[in-house]
Amino acid sequence: MKTENADIAVIGAGAAGLSASAVCARAGLRTLVIDREETPGGVLLQCIHNGFGLHYFHEELTGPEYAERLLEKARSAGVEFRMESAVMKLCDLGNEKELTVYSGADGVTVIRAKAVILAMGCRERSRGNLAIPGDRVAGVITAGLAQRFLNIDGFLPGSSAVIVGSGDIGLIMARRLTWCGIQVKAVVEILPYPSGLSRNIAQCLDDFHIPLRLSTTVTGIHGRDRVESIGIAPLVNGEPDLSREEIIPCDTVLFSVGLIPENELSRQCGVEINPSTNGAYVDGSLMTGVPGIFACGNVLHVHDLVDFVSEEAENCAANAVGYVKNGPPTMEKQLRTIAADNLSYVVPNACRRGVPTRFYMRPKVLCRRAELLVKKGDGTVLLRKKLQYVKPAEMITADLPAESTAGCPDTAELRFELRPEEEAKV
């Protein structure tokens, strides 16, 4: 069995892993990135559409171009890659972490690292996660798998499709399928508003007159060997109105119904998971409950823009570098953060006093204008931010400057509240 030592081991070579590893290697630390796939880049490689990088690179790039830039940064910084390698086990040995890695080429390798960055990303929720009734037939796949078939392997998944869920991947796939000659008959969304970005509704559905059926659920998938039709019905008071059921003939059903952070390794090694993000609880330096294990990107919480993933990963990596170079920080009591009115979560879950911190949060409500407030336990307002077009599909960011938390007592909590000011037109 081979053994290897590293300063920092990064699990996952997608946007988060590449961005994080470049920072670690540039700081002079021996950095290993481990990934199951043949080439680094993660899901970006199959996202051939444009729209990436406006914030981070200040230009509009396609997924493969964005990945290539990150890869170039990581390579030139001296990051070492272990591709086609799966991390089977992650163990906390105190000052060191032990990763058991399997690859076809090397068999089992044990890697010991002073710190670990979790950057495993997400996998897609599937039909099974939703318990959709009907026949178990071929032709039912997730939108991301269809994207891989079309953009990397070059297979057409069918000839006419219905997309369930209006997440961004599903919307992008509606356009991609149409441009490949596959007829997209409808996008069905159970919520009263779309889950994807507005621009994707405009350029992926409206451009092709693809109907978006809101507040609508699937009553069943029908067929003998292959999908022959899908039944849908509008929701009335949370129940499908079967008197208005509609059967749409199609041979393919794509599911775009959300992502699940892949935290099996994290759980196994004792990292506590936050049920409202399905990612780890992290402190102000994006360190999990296990000292020396950090998390960033979609494995921490699902982002809607890769630019935010890169930014968060770099911040996370800078903290991991500090941990390796200076040793674990002395026990410092951090301010706990609370997602209160109209917010489903806030990341990170704590804030270091007197350290400028960027917070990411997801709203529960749809509104045209709103105000975000960050309050101290005693009600003092530390930050006010005006927002336009708040919707659950779009993450909110807020920066809390150092001076606003420097004087807080260590028992203080930070309450994040969202106050809608004007209702949205749906």
Added chain:
Amino acid sequence: MKKHTRICIVCPAGCHLEILEDDHGEFTVSGNTCPRGKTYALNEMRDPRRVVTAVVPVNSGKTPYLPVKTDAPLPVPLIGRLLKKLYSMRLALPAKAGMVLIRDFEGTSVNVVLTRGAEEQER
């Protein structure tokens, strides 16, 4: 007076644009939060264009397809013809990202460039 609505696709903010068309065919744009939104709205009225991304077939077993994009938005009525042309191509390896595959498509001065490269297949 005619009213048009569009969602701006220039950036992820997705501003809701309102375009008023007066009787002389002049347009007034509101709802945009940056100048690019106004330009987008006017283009939507006069000459709608989109960036096109697709994959082209490659002469290689290991890399059957490679991704491409137009380097500028293409007039919407030409998209179908461009896609047809792309799907009928056969790309030889090695090919580098940034390589121009089609120059000045149908006199639009829009080029098609490769967005990912690949080495020749190992034997």
